[in-house]
Amino acid sequence: MAPDIFEGLETKSRPVVRAMSSPASLVLTGLLVAWGLWMADYRVFGLTAAIPVAILGLGLLVLQGWAREISLASAGVFASAMYYANWLDRDDQGKGLPWIVAALIAVAIATAFMAGLALVSGRLPTIYLVILTLGLQVTIEKTIYPIGYLSGGVSGGNGGAPLVNPRPEPLGLDLVDDRIFYFFALAWLAVVLVLLIRLRRSPAGLAFLVVGSNRQSAAALGIPPVRFRVLAFTLAGFLAGVGGVLGSMFYVTPPLFLGWDVETSLLLLCIPVLAGVDSMAAVIVVAAYLYVMPIELERWDIEQSFIASVALGFGALFGARGVGGRMQDLERRRRYGKRRQRTRRKRLATAVLRESAGLADENAGVLSPAERSACLEVLERWLPPRPESGTALRTTDVRLAFGPIRALTGASIEVPVGQMVGLIGPNGAGKTTLFDVVSGFTAPDSGTVELFGRDVTRTSAWDRSRLGMTRTFQNTRVIPELTAGDNICGGAWAAVRARTASFVAGRPSAWAALREAEEAGYAAARLLDVHTYWDERVGTLEFSARRRVEIARALVAGPRLLLLDEPAAGLDPASSSAMFSLIRRLHSDLGLSVLIVEHYVKAVLDSCDSVHVLAEGRVLATGTPAEIAANTEVQQRYLGTRLDYLDGLEPARD
Numbered sequence: 001m002a003p004d005i006f007e008g009l010e011t012k013s014r015p016v017v018r019a020m021s022s023p024a025s026l027v028l029t030g031l032l033v034a035w036g037l038w039m040a041d042y043r044v045f046g047l048t049a050a051i052p053v054a055i056l057g058l059g060l061l062v063l064q065g066w067a068r069e070i071s072l073a074s075a076g077v078f079a080s081a082m083y084y085a086n087w088l089d090r091d092d093q094g095k096g097l098p099w100i101v102a103a104l105i106a107v108a109i110a111t112a113f114m115a116g117l118a119l120v121s122g123r124l125p126t127i128y129l130v131i132l133t134l135g136l137q138v139t140i141e142k143t144i145y146p147i148g149y150l151s152g153g154v155s156g157g158n159g160g161a162p163l164v165n166p167r168p169e170p171l172g173l174d175l176v177d178d179r180i181f182y183f184f185a186l187a188w189l190a191v192v193l194v195l196l197i198r199l200r201r202s203p204a205g206l207a208f209l210v211v212g213s214n215r216q217s218a219a220a221l222g223i224p225p226v227r228f229r230v231l232a233f234t235l236a237g238f239l240a241g242v243g244g245v246l247g248s249m250f251y252v253t254p255p256l257f258l259g260w261d262v263e264t265s266l267l268l269l270c271i272p273v274l275a276g277v278d279s280m281a282a283v284i285v286v287a288a289y290l291y292v293m294p295i296e297l298e299r300w301d302i303e304q305s306f307i308a309s310v311a312l313g314f315g316a317l318f319g320a321r322g323v324g325g326r327m328q329d330l331e332r333r334r335r336y337g338k339r340r341q342r343t344r345r346k347r348l349a350t351a352v353l354r355e356s357a358g359l360a361d362e363n364a365g366v367l368s369p370a371e372r373s374a375c376l377e378v379l380e381r382w383l384p385p386r387p388e389s390g391t392a393l394r395t396t397d398v399r400l401a402f403g404p405i406r407a408l409t410g411a412s413i414e415v416p417v418g419q420m421v422g423l424i425g426p427n428g429a430g431k432t433t434l435f436d437v438v439s440g441f442t443a444p445d446s447g448t449v450e451l452f453g454r455d456v457t458r459t460s461a462w463d464r465s466r467l468g469m470t471r472t473f474q475n476t477r478v479i480p481e482l483t484a485g486d487n488i489c490g491g492a493w494a495a496v497r498a499r500t501a502s503f504v505a506g507r508p509s510a511w512a513a514l515r516e517a518e519e520a521g522y523a524a525a526r527l528l529d530v531h532t533y534w535d536e537r538v539g540t541l542e543f544s545a546r547r548r549v550e551i552a553r554a555l556v557a558g559p560r561l562l563l564l565d566e567p568a569a570g571l572d573p574a575s576s577s578a579m580f581s582l583i584r585r586l587h588s589d590l591g592l593s594v595l596i597v598e599h600y601v602k603a604v605l606d607s608c609d610s611v612h613v614l615a616e617g618r619v620l621a622t623g624t625p626a627e628i629a630a631n632t633e634v635q636q637r638y639l640g641t642r643l644d645y646l647d648g649l650e651p652a653r654d
């Protein structure tokens, strides 16, 4: 009987049911419903006010938590949507459009504004975006708003609509009743949550987080960072618009330019700060806190700004993961049992490395041959067809100068299909620069890069990844706030055969496609012995495990050529050799072509089929490890200085 290699891999195919079945979600849902049924009117009113802001806050979570961008224009976008929904709809002071048309236009305006902001801010680092949006709000609030003929002044906006919009009457509901309106608003929130949970669980949701964590590693996995950045802004704008339209039925709508209030935008920051990278439940809790607490503490004259400031300060104590991250830790502990995980982790931490070094004993828990071949079979099905012959990668006469520094002076290397090739050389030889040129992160001044016979010199990094090239980084670039499973599946966006819209619509075929990716990821995780951490945060793992998680993620991206940047960096010599044996085994079992940059020369010479030695920006020697070791010029200019290499030779000298 075939072994069950997926034991421990929970299905994510019903993400909403899964998310809603956690005790925290059940308690939160119960509280929200009970609040509407049994609390006093003024308290129900207070929590209703929080719901449009919670929807806005979910947009901030996408922007700040997932994509790690900070915009300080949130209050303005929200208020503008509110204003337009109101003004376009009203018969007396506005345009008298049907409510639904007014609402759609208002959402479209908010969405377009944020998409435009993403395009205008382009490649600006986040801090400039903060300054840009802060400046925009201050300009509107302090300069445009006081100019009466531009803003309409205090008494009204351009169209003048400072009042509450009459509530529509969908399906005959009496929304004038505040309690019914509360449940109506909760229904909006529920719909947004369902769609957003599905998006977050889809490969695109993970892709947002990969882009937010590191744009280069996203590109190396085939995820276009710019597109996802613009999408994150667009989605944040859309949710601000939806929240604003709901708010237009509830709040007193301020004149258009008065809503661009810097203080409110700053205070709203406490929502994503407290919620952390990834917790929608925390967004709702913080929004509720912001609106319920001022009512509860009114008798002591404590205002919302003070309550928000306390939250902001408190949130800063929790770091990037926020309170939401802590809540998720508790949930994980409940599901998987922390102590059990820890014990297993200790026992298995280096089992696969020990096995590769020939040290594993039978209790170490590494894969049986049957399990190993089952894992390989799953990965074999997942990876794109690997060619049998030809050249996987060829660089021809690549030159690149950084001002006066000539980093590459005509580098020509080749990785034949199915081979494991090492790239070594002294510090400053140009290895990383050549790797970056090959990956598509740096354009060469001249020369060409060919991938499987195709000229990709001017092709973007993510398109190169789609052609079958994936890389890892010297400083492992995994997302510490996410689990190993999420990190590994984060590589799957380009490889999963289902549209994001199908995930959001909840189509079973899309979730089946994701399950395939999860199984491939889990099989890779088992081969690299990181499956026991599948549901653990990567930030808690030791260094070599993080690196193996990154390699598993690269495998899920579906490579035919794998570029590994110093996979042994930071490991001790025994672990380095073991890591190389592990890579060697993966390479031969899966028929992958591999290019490795590495300083640990002994491991390269022991494991690679051929080696290029780079010096002063070009290839000094190419050959088999034996030829390289025997090359006197290489000996003089490089190997003679490498202690690890000399150590490796010592037994032979004796």
Ligand SMILES: Nc1ncnc2c1ncn2[C@@H]1O[C@H](COP(=O)(O)OP(=O)(O)OP(=O)(O)O)[C@@H](O)[C@H]1O
Residues within 6 Å of the ligand: 402, 405, 406, 407, 425, 426, 427, 428, 429, 430, 431, 432, 433, 434
């Ligand atoms: N962005 C840059 N701007 C200016 N000079 C650079 C830049 N990147 C690399 N260099 C220079 O180009 C040369 C090659 O650097 P590179 O990092 O590619 O070498 P390397 O072989 O990877 O070295 P190491 O083994 O130390 O990582 C060095 O002289 C380096 O200082």
